[in-house]
Structures are given as C-alpha cells and as structure tokens.
C-alpha cells in the first residue's frame with residue numbers, strides 16, 4: 001500500500017486511541033511539562049538561545065501544552081503560536097503569552113490576533129496523532145510542520161519537541177522523504193529521545 005494511504009489508515013485509528021488517552025490521563029499536561037522543561041532549557045542554554053518557543057493551542061483531545069507554556073512564560077521566555085495563512089503554505093508565528101487574546105481561525109483553531117507581532121521560533125512544540133522511537137510523527141496530514149521546519153532549519157538551529165500521551169507511540173510510523181523527525185518527544189510517562197538528541 002502507498003505510504004500516503006498507510007498514513008490515512010493510521011490517522012483514523014490514532015484519532016480513536018488519542019480520544020481514549022485524553023479521558024484516561026487528565027494529569028498528562030502537567031506531567032509532560034515536568035518532563036519537557038529540563039531538556040528544553042538545557043538545549044536553549046547550550047545554543048545560547050533565549051527563545052521564542054512556539055506552542056500551539058490544543059484542539060479537541062490534543063495534549064494541552066499550557067502547563068509547559070506557563071512554566072516557560074514564568075521564566076520570561078518569549079512565546080508564539082502558529083498561524084495558518086493558506087493550505088499548502090508554511091506556518092507563520094505570532095507572539096503570544098498566557099492571557100493574551102486569541103481569535104478563532106480555520107480548522108477550528110485559535111490563533112493570536114492579527115495585530116500581534118510576527119516571530120521566528122527557535123523551539124517548536126508539536127502536536128500529533130502518533131509517534132515512533134525514531135521521532136517520526138503523524139499529524140493531520142496538512143504537511144504544515146514539515147513544510148515550516150524545512151524553511152526554519154535553513155537559517156538557524158531549531159529544536160522540535162513533540163508532546164503526546166505515551167499511548168500514542170507506534171512501533172513504526174510510515175514516513176516519506178519530506179518527513180522531518182522530531183528531536184524529542186515528551187509524554188506523561190517520560191521522554192522519548194531519538195538517538196541524535198544530545
């Protein structure tokens with residue numbers, strides 16, 4: 001079966017699995033924040049980077065990154081959220097911090113208001129349907145994160161941190177040439193560290 005079709009099949013299954021995990025693990029967002037914060041801060045210190053960190057505004061049963069965003073904001077690390085300009089385009093990012101206004105956008109997403117300044121993130125927190133130990137990830141299929149990373153990586157070091165329930169792990173996620181593996185995945189049960197993360 002072509003990889004594109006394998007992914008479509010897996011997406012349907014992964015949606016059901018994630019919906020169950022969301023109900024079963026109400027404490028996961030805080031646990032994920034606790035696991036993700038130390039390696040994220042060390043990577044930033046090692047690269048002499050002070051931000052910004054791009055979060056996301058969780059939709060439905062995605063792992064809610066707010067406890068992690070709150071912890072980063074409390075350390076004065078600038079934050080931003082993604083903005084979808086158009087299908088088949090890379091994402092843009094606008095500055096945002098906890099408490100700032102959001103606007104409803106396409107796909108049922110919440111985005112920063114259009115007057116918020118554009119920004120270029122150094123760290124990307126990435127939502128997902130599923131992941132594997134090599135860092136490959138299954139998203140909704142828009143290709144937004146891969147397209148965005150391919151551009152951001154050209155000019156500066158960038159850290160990608162996937163946030164997920166541990167039960168979203170698959171033995172192997174089918175991947176294509178454009179799929180960019182995550183550097184690190186934080187789950188409520190601990191970190192998954194693909195071999196290349198130092």
Ligand SMILES: Nc1nc2c(c(=O)[nH]1)N(C=O)[C@@H](CNc1ccc(C(=O)N[C@@H](CCC(=O)O)C(=O)O)cc1)CN2
Nearest residue numbers: 056057058059082084107108109127139140142144145
């Ligand atoms: N919370 C969140 N924000 C995000 C993403 C994400 O996965 N989650 N993205 C990750 O790339 C980007 C936006 N891409 C997205 C693409 C599709 C859907 C989505 O829910 N699609 C629905 C159809 C919704 C509709 O048509 O109204 C679906 O596939 O069922 C969401 C985000 C940037 N922001």
Ligand SMILES: Nc1ncnc2c1ncn2[C@@H]1O[C@H](COP(=O)(O)OP(=O)(O)OP(=O)(O)O)[C@@H](O)[C@H]1O
Nearest residue numbers: 007138139140141142143144145146147150178179
């Ligand atoms: N770097 C890129 N440049 C151009 N097109 C790309 C790039 N990366 C992905 N795409 C396009 O996006 C499509 C969907 O990619 P994929 O199935 O990997 O999405 P996904 O990672 O699940 O989605 P998302 O990142 O939005 O959560 C691909 O078939 C491809 O056409």
